[in-house]
Amino acid sequence: MKLNGAQILVNSLHREGVDHIFGYPGGAVLHIYDALDSQDDIMHILVRHEQGAAHAADGYARASGKPGVVLVTSGPGITNAVTGIATAYMDSIPMVVISGQVPSPLIGNDAFQEVDAVGITRSCVKHNFLIKDINKISSTIKKAFHIATTGRPGPVLIDIPKDITIAQVDEPTYADTIDMRSYQPVVKGDSGQISKAVDLIIGAKQPIIYAGGGCVIGNAYQELREFTRQLNFPITQTLMGLGAYPANDELFLGMLGMHGTYEANMAMHDSDCVIALGARFDDRITANIDKFCPTAKIIHIDIDPSSIGKNVAVDVAIVGEVKMVLQDLISALKDKKTADISTWWSLIAKWRSVDSLAYKTKEGVIKPQTVIETLYEITKGKAIVTSDVGQHQMWAAQYYHFDEPRRWINSGGLGTMGFGLPAAMGAKLAFPDMDVACVTGEGSIQMMTQELSTMLQYNTPVKIINLNNGYLGMVRQWQEFFYEKRYAMSYMEALPDFVKLSESYGHIGIKVEKEDDLKPAMIEAFKQKDRTVFLDILTDPSENVFPMIPSGAGHNEMLLAGRDKMASTNDEGLNLV
Amino acid sequence: MRHIISVLLENEAGALSRVAGLFSARGFNIESLTVAATNDETLSRMTIVSVGNDGIIEQIVKQLDKLIDVVKVTDLTATEHIERELLLVKVDVDQNTQADIDKQIDEFSAKIVDVSEDTYVIELAGKSRKINEFLDSLDASKILEVSRTGVTGVCQRRES
Numbered sequence: 147m148k149l150n151g152a153q154i155l156v157n158s159l160h161r162e163g164v165d166h167i168f169g170y171p172g173g174a175v176l177h178i179y180d181a182l183d184s185q186d187d188i189m190h191i192l193v194r195h196e197q198g199a200a201h202a203a204d205g206y207a208r209a210s211g212k213p214g215v216v217l218v219t220s221g222p223g224i225t226n227a228v229t230g231i232a233t234a235y236m237d238s239i240p241m242v243v244i245s246g247q248v249p250s251p252l253i254g255n256d257a258f259q260e261v262d263a264v265g266i267t268r269s270c271v272k273h274n275f276l277i278k279d280i281n282k283i284s285s286t287i288k289k290a291f292h293i294a295t296t297g298r299p300g301p302v303l304i305d306i307p308k309d310i311t312i313a314q315v316d317e318p319t320y321a322d323t324i325d326m327r328s329y330q331p332v333v334k335g336d337s338g339q340i341s342k343a344v345d346l347i348i349g350a351k352q353p354i355i356y357a358g359g360g361c362v363i364g365n366a367y368q369e370l371r372e373f374t375r376q377l378n379f380p381i382t383q384t385l386m387g388l389g390a391y392p393a394n395d396e397l398f399l400g401m402l403g404m405h406g407t408y409e410a411n412m413a414m415h416d417s418d419c420v421i422a423l424g425a426r427f428d429d430r431i432t433a434n435i436d437k438f439c440p441t442a443k444i445i446h447i448d449i450d451p452s453s454i455g456k457n458v459a460v461d462v463a464i465v466g467e468v469k470m471v472l473q474d475l476i477s478a479l480k481d482k483k484t485a486d487i488s489t490w491w492s493l494i495a496k497w498r499s500v501d502s503l504a505y506k507t508k509e510g511v512i513k514p515q516t517v518i519e520t521l522y523e524i525t526k527g528k529a530i531v532t533s534d535v536g537q538h539q540m541w542a543a544q545y546y547h548f549d550e551p552r553r554w555i556n557s558g559g560l561g562t563m564g565f566g567l568p569a570a571m572g573a574k575l576a577f578p579d580m581d582v583a584c585v586t587g588e589g590s591i592q593m594m595t596q597e598l599s600t601m602l603q604y605n606t607p608v609k610i611i612n613l614n615n616g617y618l619g620m621v622r623q624w625q626e627f628f629y630e631k632r633y634a635m636s637y638m639e640a641l642p643d644f645v646k647l648s649e650s651y652g653h654i655g656i657k658v659e660k661e662d663d664l665k666p667a668m669i670e671a672f673k674q675k676d677r678t679v680f681l682d683i684l685t686d687p688s689e690n691v692f693p694m695i696p697s698g699a700g701h702n703e704m705l706l707a708g709r710d711k712m713a714s715t716n717d718e719g720l721n722l723v
Numbered sequence: 724m725r726h727i728i729s730v731l732l733e734n735e736a737g738a739l740s741r742v743a744g745l746f747s748a749r750g751f752n753i754e755s756l757t758v759a760a761t762n763d764e765t766l767s768r769m770t771i772v773s774v775g776n777d778g779i780i781e782q783i784v785k786q787l788d789k790l791i792d793v794v795k796v797t798d799l800t801a802t803e804h805i806e807r808e809l810l811l812v813k814v815d816v817d818q819n820t821q822a823d824i825d826k827q828i829d830e831f832s833a834k835i836v837d838v839s840e841d842t843y844v845i846e847l848a849g850k851s852r853k854i855n856e857f858l859d860s861l862d863a864s865k866i867l868e869v870s871r872t873g874v875t876g877v878c879q880r881r882e883s
Contacts, residue, residue: 273792
């Protein structure tokens with residue numbers, strides 16, 4: 147049977163198990179949309195902006211573990227999607243983006259809606275393809291999904307010229323597997339390195355497990371829990387790792403890094419053995435690299451060899467899937483006796499007693515931390531929570547105690563404002579029966595409000611928790627600390643009436659101005675199972691995120707709320723972001 | 724330290740820009756880069772000369788290896804290897820200078836590949852250092868044009 151390129155493309159996507167595509171039509175992809183229209187296996191979500199498509203596919207992928215799929219047209223279609231692709235790339239999220247391209251004979255002619263999509267996206271995709279031959283459509287799709295989902299996952303772009311989607315050929319035979327000589331990710335860790343790691347682990351007197359997003363993306367949470375409990379070691383997690391190990395477990399010290407807990411950062415600083423699992427020693431984690439873990443031997447387990455030794459020199463490097471390496475470590479440690487670490491635990495108990503996440507409430511003012519605690523209480527900690535970027539993101543990470551993986555969805559690497567709302571929509575489509583909340587701020591939400599329209603069209607009821615303090619809060623916090631309170635452009639005047647805004651999109655809007663109204667409003671919002679509810683909550687404009695490691699400082703130089711004078715930094719610190 | 728990195732990669736459109744883009748995006752330095760297809764026309768061989776400390780070179784090798792199109796990366800500097808570069812240089816020749824230029828050509832075993840009324844085009848293959856020395860030996864004011872290929876290299880032993 148003769149099929150055109152568009153039909154082969156859609157069939158290939160179906161064979162990869164794709165059930166949702168997030169996209170926006172345009173000239174170059176009209177044939178693909180035509181092919182999508184004549185099938186029922188794949189549901190297409192029509193977003194209102196291509197950046198929203200990429201974030202929604204990303205949220206879908208983070209919640210479900212399946213690759214997110216995006217379909218956009220040439221030119222502005224793909225350039226709009228770039229921020230979303232870069233967001234997924236920085237957090238290693240599996241995604242396949244299909245972009246239309248002008249017809250092959252016009253490529254390079256500055257044709258209408260032509261951009262060099264492969265060139266523009268090269269530095270923010272794991273790989274990309276320009277399909278030049280209709281006979282390569284099915285194999286390219288196969289390769290794209292293989293690359294996106296294996297090794298260290300990431301987005302893969304396929305640029306397909308319009309004429310390739312129109313041409314007709316006999317239906318190809320679709321391959322079930324793929325073998326690429328140039329791409330063979332390592333799965334199993336080296337046994338010699340594993341036994342070196344075991345020696346360090348059993349001798350450690352002040353150990354700490356530092357688990358990152360790789361434990362979530364690599365589905366290693368069962369192994370992580372078994373490994374941690376087997377050793378009875380303290381564990382801290384990065385922003386991206388939250389939920390891999392349950393936050394309510396006694397071995398968990400909280401998040402580490404710039405806004406991590408006192409006990410997590412102090413334990414990192416004083417540790418003699420750091421076990422890094424699927425983490426990449428990012429600058430938000432290490433703080434001043436010269437002051438990082440001065441006395442520790444470091445074991446680093448990661449799927450990506452280039453992450454090892456990039457920022458921090460390590461003592462034992464194990465390249466492999468965290469899940470597989472942990473399985474090997476668990477069995478290698480079975481009959482081994484570890485050192486007595488009770489003194490270490492009593493030191494940690496002292497740090498814990500500092501209670502670094504404590505905050506003072508104020509009469510007549512809603513504290514943002516209270517909002518997150520209320521959200522946690524009302525949802526019993528079982529919601530999927532997405533966030534945008536800024537202070538609200540840190541408070542959500544600190545005060546919503548994630549006990550399960552894939553429940554906390556945020557843009558950690560790229561820090562993309564506007565991510566939260568479309569990501570929540572994607573997560574809700576993956577798990578229609580779960581409560582999904584988007585914690586945001588009045589700054590971030592305005593970067594993506596148009597997706598409220600998509601959410602009505604596809605009935606994806608999400609609860610929007612808008613921490614409205616009238617400021618770009620994290621910018622304001624840095625200006626207060628480091629720029630002598632010169633609040634340049636961090637105050638937003640002329641905010642919209644968010645209640646009317648959400649009502650105009652067909653949703654429910656509730657404004658919360660008093661603390662007494664907070665809990666009832668939250669209960670009401672979650673009672674509305676089938677409606678998107680926008681809670682516009684006026685919070686304390688002067689609140690800051692603590693603890694905080696100022697730029698240029700070390701893990702043991704944290705500032706705590708209400709206990710330290712205003713944060714300060716030096717010139718070197720100001721050069722950092 | 725100077726390293727010669729040999730990269731075997733899929734002979735696909737865009738493979739060169741992936742490598743060049745990687746170097747500029749991560750701030751790695753490229754002294755020279757040569758690329759051509761191998762005896763297997765589906766594969767290209769790229770030879771890159773870069774300068775950096777061990778940590779930087781390790782990152783360069785790892786980041787190159789991470790590119791999906793790259794089949795194999797070898798730091799030739801870490802093994803016994805042969806390196807060669809080709810020079811084409813055009814020089815002014817007149818009665819006064821000819822004898823001196825001929826002497827240098829002879830000394831470096833270079834080759835005159837083109838002669839016009841008042842110019843030579845000279846060819847020389849060798850290690851970069853030898854080419855530098857040859858150029859230094861010529862009267863700089865007589866050099867009209869220099870074109871160098873950049874280094875290519877091969878590991879001496881049979882590779883596994």
